[in-house]
Amino acid sequence: MRKISRTTLIVLVVFLLGTNIAVIITYRAHLKRDLQETEQTADMPPRQFGSYIASELELNEMQLTKFREFRRSYNRSANRTVASMTVIRNRMARELNSVQPDREQLSRLAEALGERHKDLKIITFDYYFNMLSVLEPGQSEKLATYFQSMLSAPGPGQRYGGERHRNKDN
Secondary structure (H helix, E strand, C coil), X not given: CCCCCHHHHHHHHHHHHHHHHHHHHHHHHHHHHHHHHHHHHCCCCHHHXXXXXXXXXXXXXXXXXXXXXXXXXXXXXXXXXXXXXHHHHHHHHHHHHCCCCCHHHHHHHHHHHHHHHHHHHHHHHHXXXXXXXXXXXXXXXXXXXXXXXXXXXXXXXXXXXXXXXXXXXX
C-alpha cells in the first residue's frame, strides 16, 4: 500500500477544516436572516395583529367587532391547547432525563403532542374561516396573502431550507 506524505495529510486536514468553517458561517448567516424575517411578520403581539389586520383590510365597525369576537374565542381555545402541549413537552423532558427513558412512553407522548398540534392547526383554520365569513372579496384576498406569509415563515426548531427549497423541479 502506498504511503501518503505528511504534507498531503496536513493540506487535506486544513482544507477540510476551512470547508467546515465556511459551512458553519454560511448556515449561521442564513439562520440569522430567516429569524429576522420571521420576527418581522409572525411575532406580532395580539393587539398589534388586530390593528394591523384592521388597517390592512380596511375593516368597517361591524367587521372589526366580529374580528374581536373571533380573536377572543381563538385565544381561549389556542391557549388551552398550547398549555396542554407544554405539559406534554415537560413530561417528555422528564422522561428523557430519567435514568432509563421508556421508549414506549415517549412514543405515546409524541403521539399526544402531535394530536394537540393538529388541534391547534384546526383551531387556527376555524379562526381563518370565521374571519373570511365577514369579509368582502378584496379583503379576503389580502387576508389569504397575510395567512400565507404566516404559514410559510420558518418557526422555532425548523431547520434552514424547509419545504420551499426541496424538490425544486416538481
